[in-house]
Amino acid sequence: MGDRKQARDGEFQSFMIGRWPRLMRTAFLLTGEQHAAEDLVQSTLEKAFVAWRRVGSADDPEAYVRRVMINLHARRHRRRLKEFLAPRDDSGLVREIADTGDRIAQADDRRALLTALAQLPARQREAVVLRYWEDLTETQAAEAMGCSVGTVKSNAAKGITKLRAIPGLAETVTQGGRK
Amino acid sequence: MSADRENHEMTQSDIAFLLADAADEVEIGIAPVQQVMRAGRRRRARRWAVAAVTAAVVAGSTGAALAFAGLPGGHGDRQGYVAKPPSPPRARHVYDPQRTELARGTYRGKEWHVVVQVWGAPRDEAEADRQFDAMAALGLEPADAHKPADLIGKVSFFATRGWGDARPEQVMFNTVRDFENFAGTDLEAAATRLGTGGESSGRLVIGMVARTARQVTCHWKDGTVTVAEPADGLSVHDTGSAIRPVAGFLKANWFVCRAPAGTSYAAAEVTK
Numbered sequence: 001m002g003d004r005k006q007a008r009d010g011e012f013q014s015f016m017i018g019r020w021p022r023l024m025r026t027a028f029l030l031t032g033e034q035h036a037a038e039d040l041v042q043s044t045l046e047k048a049f050v051a052w053r054r055v056g057s058a059d060d061p062e063a064y065v066r067r068v069m070i071n072l073h074a075r076r077h078r079r080r081l082k083e084f085l086a087p088r089d090d091s092g093l094v095r096e097i098a099d100t101g102d103r104i105a106q107a108d109d110r111r112a113l114l115t116a117l118a119q120l121p122a123r124q125r126e127a128v129v130l131r132y133w134e135d136l137t138e139t140q141a142a143e144a145m146g147c148s149v150g151t152v153k154s155n156a157a158k159g160i161t162k163l164r165a166i167p168g169l170a171e172t173v174t175q176g177g178r179k
Numbered sequence: 180m181s182a183d184r185e186n187h188e189m190t191q192s193d194i195a196f197l198l199a200d201a202a203d204e205v206e207i208g209i210a211p212v213q214q215v216m217r218a219g220r221r222r223r224a225r226r227w228a229v230a231a232v233t234a235a236v237v238a239g240s241t242g243a244a245l246a247f248a249g250l251p252g253g254h255g256d257r258q259g260y261v262a263k264p265p266s267p268p269r270a271r272h273v274y275d276p277q278r279t280e281l282a283r284g285t286y287r288g289k290e291w292h293v294v295v296q297v298w299g300a301p302r303d304e305a306e307a308d309r310q311f312d313a314m315a316a317l318g319l320e321p322a323d324a325h326k327p328a329d330l331i332g333k334v335s336f337f338a339t340r341g342w343g344d345a346r347p348e349q350v351m352f353n354t355v356r357d358f359e360n361f362a363g364t365d366l367e368a369a370a371t372r373l374g375t376g377g378e379s380s381g382r383l384v385i386g387m388v389a390r391t392a393r394q395v396t397c398h399w400k401d402g403t404v405t406v407a408e409p410a411d412g413l414s415v416h417d418t419g420s421a422i423r424p425v426a427g428f429l430k431a432n433w434f435v436c437r438a439p440a441g442t443s444y445a446a447a448e449v450t451k
Contacts, residue, residue, distance in 0.1 A: 013212050021211035026203035029198060035370040035381055035444050037205055042215055049219030110201040117201075133198040160194060 012052045015061060016045055024070070028071050032118040034052045039078070044069040066134070066144045070126055116166050123151075124159035131156045214446070221364060268306050271299035274313045277426040281338075281385070282435035284419040286373035289343035292433050293350075293385055297427030298335040307331045318346050321354040330357060336428060338385050341375040350385055361389040361431035363449075371435070372443035381443025387431040388422065395422060395450035397436035400443050406450075407434045 023044065027037035047068050048055055055064045117125055123145070130141040131152070141152045185202045268274060276296035283292035298314070301307040304327065311327035314335070316318070335354040341347035350371045361367075368386025373379040384397050395407040397420070409432075410421035419437035438444065 009216065012216070016212050016215065017210045021207045024205050024207050025202035029202050036206060042211065042218070045215045046219040049216055110204050113197050114199045129198065132195040133202060135195070163194060
């Protein structure tokens, strides 16, 4: 019995170490803030650990973890831990974009995108992140968000439209990306 | 048509590219496996403890009901069951919350302060309307309450951080039927900033712990720690870190930790 428990703990440990970087990146895109991302991933994994006996033996533990993370994110958003969600500074929403190829410009792109993401309603942000960062199908995203495929489609479309409306990013996007 | 599609596809792949680029900004760090497993075990133990308490309460109340039904005539102790007259909304802090200052200090020449306010539950639509307006007048947005009626039967709390003359911002808040009970080493915290601007991001940690907690240790990214301990009242000797009871908030105490300049929040835990 004890051996089985130890084996399960070991399994969870490997799972967590393996998925940590990816989960951190996803959480960062969802929350827009380092501490909030760490907190979201840790809370998600705590829940996964509590249910690991069931989760670990499931076909797709990652889908479970994704679902938990999206649920937690949605719940936190409802509780509006506002400062976690909006890493804005005092200089305004979007800064001027400098020359292509410039490292400062790249950092500004990132910041502008993160700020814009933080301004999206939670469901749109979740749909955009799951579809375009996690690269999930609409069906998988719908499963993670606990909604219909149609809802994912419309949230992702609205989110993308708003992101494209950012002046610097719209330019970047129509030029095929900035590096 | 095909040009449109190509453009559309390019847009989406570029968004994916930009997201991947932005995601690289996060510091990945080392997966805190032991911390997560410890917290998971606590969560599991707490779930069991709550289940056990609920079972005990249910068993207790069933016993009481049976005992009462068994009294001859059932009138013997009737006096104890007479309903009390309803308390007025003011006494329940429906329109004017109970406020407790948790910590204060100075950042870039201006005072910052953390306050927790607890609003009593409105009992009907009229009370909820007035409460909704009173909150709005203070710039507060209750969680999950899109219309006044959403507040009926629910208590609300707001931990706010103010700096200088700026209107305080709500940092942690919720509107619930009943507050969550904190026990043992339970802790819920949010890292925020001392003033506006990004330089002080993560230097102020506000959170809740069990009423039995005697010490909270906040770990900062540079490896240093700050300890918050129970404090009575506010004085000039305050360090900006303390554990305090909050008026109207009976199921947890609140704490604040303030990080030294140049570092920010890494973790917080109950250490005593």
